[in-house]
Every structure is written in structure tokens, then in C-alpha cells.
Amino acid sequence: MKIVEYSDTFKIAVPKAEGTDYRFSKQNPPFGPRINGAAIMQTNGPGFEIDGHTIRWVNWVFHLAFDVRVGPIISLASIYDPEKHTYRSVLYRGHISELFVPYMDPTEEYYYKTFFDCGEFGFGQNAASLVPLADCPNNAVFMDGYYAAHDGSAVKVANAFCIFERHAGDIMWRHTELGIPNRVINEARPEVSLVVRMVATIGNYDHIIDWEFKPSGSIKAQVGLSGILEVKSTTFTNVDQINEEVYGTLLGDNTIGLNHDHFLTYRLDLDIDGAANSFVKQNLVTKHVNDNVSPRKSYWTVVSETAKTESEAKIRLGTTPSELVIVNPNKKTKPGNHHGYRLIPGAATHPLLLEDDYPQIRGAFSKYNVWVTPYNKSEIWAGGKYVDQSQGQDTLAVWTLRDRKIENEDIVLWHVLGYHHSPCQEDFPVMPTLSAGFELRPANFFESNPVLKVLPPKPVRWPNCTAKP
Numbered sequence: 025m026k027i028v029e030y031s032d033t034f035k036i037a038v039p040k041a042e043g044t045d046y047r048f049s050k051q052n053p054p055f056g057p058r059i060n061g062a063a064i065m066q067t068n069g070p071g072f073e074i075d076g077h078t079i080r081w082v083n084w085v086f087h088l089a090f091d092v093r094v095g096p097i098i099s100l101a102s103i104y105d106p107e108k109h110t111y112r113s114v115l116y117r118g119h120i121s122e123l124f125v126p127y128m129d130p131t132e133e134y135y136y137k138t139f140f141d142c143g144e145f146g147f148g149q150n151a152a153s154l155v156p157l158a159d160c161p162n163n164a165v166f167m168d169g170y171y172a173a174h175d176g177s178a179v180k181v182a183n184a185f186c187i188f189e190r191h192a193g194d195i196m197w198r199h200t201e202l203g204i205p206n207r208v209i210n211e212a213r214p215e216v217s218l219v220v221r222m223v224a225t226i227g228n229y230d231h232i233i234d235w236e237f238k239p240s241g242s243i244k245a246q247v248g249l250s251g252i253l254e255v256k257s258t259t260f261t262n263v264d265q266i267n268e269e270v271y272g273t274l275l276g277d278n279t280i281g282l283n284h285d286h287f288l289t290y291r292l293d294l295d296i297d298g299a300a301n302s303f304v305k306q307n308l309v310t311k312h313v314n315d316n317v318s319p320r321k322s323y324w325t326v327v328s329e330t331a332k333t334e335s336e337a338k339i340r341l342g343t344t345p346s347e348l349v350i351v352n353p354n355k356k357t358k359p360g361n362h363h364g365y366r367l368i369p370g371a372a373t374h375p376l377l378l379e380d381d382y383p384q385i386r387g388a389f390s391k392y393n394v395w396v397t398p399y400n401k402s403e404i405w406a407g408g409k410y411v412d413q414s415q416g417q418d419t420l421a422v423w424t425l426r427d428r429k430i431e432n433e434d435i436v437l438w439h440v441l442g443y444h445h446s447p448c449q450e451d452f453p454v455m456p457t458l459s460a461g462f463e464l465r466p467a468n469f470f471e472s473n474p475v476l477k478v479l480p481p482k483p484v485r486w487p488n489c490t491a492k493p
């Protein structure tokens with residue numbers, strides 16, 4: 025019970041509090057513009073059913089679980105195929121596996137700030153209770169979450185999830201046919217999707233985690249970043265004074281917003297029409313035309329390559345143009361294409377830390393944007409099962425060194441996306457939401473457009489709608 029050592033390296037100006045309170049009640053004029061409110065009218069009620077944790081909507085059925093470590097887990101997601109008169113499996117289990125946030129300040133007080141938000145803190149454990157009409161629209165249905173505390177007692181997070189149909193005013197598909205003399209065909213279908221949302225507030229940052237299902241068979245996953253920047257004090261009050269490395273951006277008097285990254289890692293155990301799947305890189309290759317017949321000199325074509333082992337499926341996005349598809353090599357469409365789902369990737373971000381830097385060894389799963397592994401029940405957490413003070417022996421990067429077989433196996437797709445975040449003044453004192461995400465989209469999974477025969481919603485008349493019928 026003695027103080028055995030302390031360090032006091034310097035005295036420094038404290039950032040001013042003025043202007044940093046983000047509560048509406050603390051704002052003073054002049055105010056910004058007022059935004060008109062809106063209500064979603066669903067005259068026939070919500071279009072989805074919740075049975076326990078199973079959610080059925082339009083042509084989808086899936087299970088939604090609340091996990092203390094990663095928040096929402098989507099499992100057994102299947103889509104109804106009206107031609108085959110059956111539900112077909114797409115996503116056996118999908119969730120965020122880890123979020124790696126290394127800060128770029130190597131000084132004594134800050135070097136250790138290289139956070140693993142799932143493994144060290146827990147998205148579920150830090151789930152915020154969603155606020156109706158603010159976090160979720162007026163047609164949302166809420167669901168509580170539960171987790172076991174350190175002493176084993178049950179902790180309830182009220183309104184941990186909201187589930188709602190999104191009528192964003194987008195177009196599902198359309199066509200105007202002008203090619204027929206004296207006739208115009210106009211066909212359009214409004215887009216409607218189902219969103220599952222949770223918010224995890226890990227210390228300063230808020231993460232808005234969305235899973236979105238579309239009738240076309242697409243699944244979109246997105247994380248919106250908001251909240252408060254990690255800031256540090258400084259003696260400087262103007263960039264002209266800065267004469268040393270400050271590791272970030274001067275946001276105001278004596279306030280530096282530190283540079284950092286966000287590497288989100290999703291674990292996607294896809295089961296496209298069954299467990300045995302393969303990962304195909306459809307590389308787009310430039311071909312030269314030398315036949316002296318065509319006036320063209322070049323075109324591109326698709327050269328498909330099935331990854332046989334883990335090393336062939338490690339991909340840094342942005343290096344070569346490629347369509348990335350998980351296929352079922354045992355199931356074909358009538359014309360003979362393998363049933364598949366394509367990954368439409370998110371922001372391709374690559375680590376800039378040196379590979380032998382301690383945080384990068386622990387966060388080595390961020391080295392590639394795409395990895396594929398054979399299913400292994402102990403390989404769930406990209407940064408390892410026990411992340412606190414980990415040394416990087418149990419990461420996705422280490423597991424894949426075994427270079428296991430992944431062709432026609434029960435495989436897991438890992439997708440890493442994110443941002444390098446060099447803060448700017450608009451991010452302060454609270455940051456407008458910045459989103460990153462990806463889409464899983466059917467690729468020769470259906471025989472043709474699965475939403476051709478979707479019955480459009482019945483028109484809901486609204487007195488102030490000015491559009492002419």
C-alpha cells in the first residue's frame with residue numbers, strides 16, 4: 025500500500041471545455057436549420073414476424089442472437105426460392121469478429137492505445153439501449169439482450185436491438201423502354217429492406233451495427249462510426265506554431281485529435297445451398313486483340329481460379345480486379361453455373377504499421393481484406409480467444425499458416441474493412457456518422473431475377489404528397 029513510483033513528465037495546457045458539450049439542452053443560438061420530421065405509415069402493420077429470436081420477413085428467415093462479445097449474430101439465414109418451392113441456406117452464421125483500433129501516438133502516455141473493441145471490451149457488454157424515434161424509426165420493433173456478468177448474474181440490456189422495414193425511397197429495379205414506336209413502357213419497383221440494428225458504445229466511440237436483408241437476396245452489413253474522438257492536450261493553439269510531431273490534427277485550442285485506424289473484421293460462415301462450398305476468384309484480365317479483323321485492340325475477360333488452400337485466398341483488395349464468389353461446386357443452375365454469392369467488398373484499407381510492431385502482431389488479421397478458412401469451432405475470434413495482453417499466437421494470421429484445404433469444404437469467409445482516420449474539425453466534439461460496409465449478393469444462385477414477380481406494396485395515400493399519380 026505504498027506508492028513505489030510515479031512519473032510526471034510535463035505540465036501542459038488543458039483543452040478548453042467551451043463548445044465541446046454536445047447535448048442539445050446546452051446549445052446556444054444561432055441554431056442550425058430545422059429538419060422536417062417524417063413517419064412511416066404501414067397500414068397493414070409490420071411485414072415481419074418475430075418468433076422468439078427467429079425473424080421471418082418477405083422471403084427471408086433468420087435467427088438473431090445477442091452476444092456479449094460481438095453483439096448481433098445472424099444465423100441460419102435462408103431465402104425462399106419460389107421456383108424450387110423451398111428455403112435455401114445462405115448464411116449459416118455471420119457476425120463481427122473483432123474491431124482493431126490502433127492509435128498512432130508512440131509516446132509514453134499513449135503508445136498502448138491499440139484497442140481490440142470486441143475481445144477487450146465487448147460490443148454486447150457495451151450495447152446501448154436504443155432510443156425510439158432517434159436511433160430507430162417509428163415503425164421499429166425492439167428486442168432486449170441478455171448476457172452473463174462476471175459473477176454469473178444475468179444482465180438485461182433493454183431495447184438492445186431494433187428491427188424495422190426500411191422504406192428509403194430507393195428503387196429495387198426499373199426500366200423505361202423507349203425502343204417501341206408510339207409506346208413507352210415504364211416499370212419500377214420500390215426498394216424495401218429489413219434492418220436489424222444494435223449500437224455499441226465502447227468508451228468514446230459509438231458503433232452503429234446494421235444487418236440489412238433485401239428481397240433480391242442481398243445481405244448488407246454496415247457499421248456507422250460516431251461518438252467522440254480520442255483527444256490529447258497540447259500547448260499549441262494554431263497549426264503555425266506546431267514545430268514537432270503531434271500525432272494528429274489540431275482541432276481547437278490545446279486539443280489534438282489523434283490519428284488512428286478502424287479495422288472491422290467480419291466472420292461469415294456462408295453455407296450456399298449446403299455446407300460444402302468453394303472460394304472462386306474471378307480475375308478480370310485484359311486481353312489483346314491481334315487478329316487484324318476487329319478494330320479493337322483490347323477487352324477484358326474473366327479467368328476463374330478456385331482457391332485450393334488458405335494461402336490462395338488471402339487477398340489485399342485493390343491490387344488486381346477480381347470478383348470474389350463463394351460457390352457451391354456441387355449445385356448448378358439450369359445453364360450450368362455454380363450457385364454462388366458474391367462479396368461486394370467495403371473500403372479496402374491496409375495496415376501501415378510495420379509487421380513486427382507489437383500491436384500489428386496482435387492485429388495481424390488486418391493484413392489482408394479477405395481470408396478463407398475451413399470451419400473450425402475454435403476459430404471464431406480473429407484476434408484470438410483471449411485478447412487482453414495477447415501476444416498474437418492465436419490470430420487468423422497464425423491459423424492460416426497451416427494452409428489447409430478449402431476447396432469443396434465447409435468454409436468461412438473473413439472480410440476486413442475499415443478506415444485510416446486522420447481527424448478533422450468536423451469530427452469534433454462529436455462525429456457525424458461515417459459508415460463502412462459490404463454486400464453479399466446472389467451470383468447465379470437464382471435462375472433469374474428473384475424480384476421480378478415481387479408484389480409491390482399497396483399505395484399509401486398521404487395528404488401532403490405532391491406527386492401526381
Ligand SMILES: [Cu+2]
Binds near residue numbers: 249284285286445
Ligand atoms: Cu476514428
